[in-house]
Amino acid sequence: MRELFHRKLERSALGFVFAIIAAASVGGIVEIAPLFTIDETVEEAPDMRLYTPLELAGRNIYIREGCYACHSQMIRTLRDDVERYGPYSLAVESKYDRPMLWGSKRTGPDLARVGGKYSDFWHVAHLTNPRDVVPQSNMPGYPWLARNALDVDDLGLHLQAQQTLGVPYSDEMVANAARDAMGQASPDSAFADGVSERYGDATQISSFDGVTTQVTEMDALVSYLQILGRLTDAAYRGTVAEEQVPNPNN
Structure with missing residues (x-):
């Protein structure tokens, strides 16, 4: 009986089309329906801060160099993941990630909580020649990042693009993007104070690559790596923190 029905359905082009649409609709509803309650399921993080222009530039370099192809940025709820990397990732921690970089490939370790x-100095050495600090590493080196001056002139446009996607950068942040990028990588410069004013006192201001004469792509990438997992402490607060293994960075 079932075989007869199936054969009859296959011989009817219109009926077969409707059957495909019905099957696809079930999958679509299962994926779309939860989005109507997203405001109730995504955690609140009042302390969530934005990527600085330098960190955002570092994120762009991270994407450009294909780092996401070998490193995920989402700690699963599995015990092994939590014991190795720290508290499992929360949706709110990727609130301002455009695009998100959760990933599933782990040729290298997960980087969701590598910040701090x-x-x-370790990051610079590792990015220049990984085997200097991790002898068994199969990661390629990126020594040119320390030689390449960072193009800061278009960072305001990058922030504007993020604004369009819903990231709450202010017009003041956009206007000062280039100055803030230089200030974050030059602690003694006249621009450093503006970074703290716009992005908070907890913002790391450092000569990331050890050189203060110019802002390099190495500065940008290291600043990005140092903020991963530190945009908010939501994963460590209340019951979430109590149920999980303590932060391995501490």
Whole structure:
């Protein structure tokens, strides 16, 4: 009986089309319906801060160099993940990520909570020649990042693009994007104070690559790596923090 029905359906082009649409609709509803309650399911994070222009530039370099192809940025709720990397990732932690970089490929370790785990110097050495600090690493080196001056002139446009996507950068942040990028990588410069004023006192201001004569792509990428997992402490607050393994960065 079932075989007869199936054969009859296959011989009717219109009926077969409607059957495909019905099957696809079930999958679509399952994926779309939860979005109507997204405001109730995504955590609140009043302390959530924005990426600075330098960190955003570093994120762009991270994408450009294909780092996401080997490193995920989402700690699963599995015990092994939590014990190795720290509290599992929350949706709110990727609130301002455009595009998101959760990933699933782990040729290298997950980087969701790498911020603050290593020093700036370690990151520079690792990015220049990974085997200098991790002898068994199969990661390629990126020594040119320390030689390439960062193009800061178009950072305001990058912030504007993020504004369009809903990230709440102010017009003042957009107007000062280039100055803030230089100030964050030059602690003794006249621009450094403006970074703290616009992005908060907790913002890391450092000569990330150890050189203050110019802002490099290495500065940008290291500043981005140092903020991963530190835009908010939502994962460590209340019951979430109590149920999970303590932060391995501490």
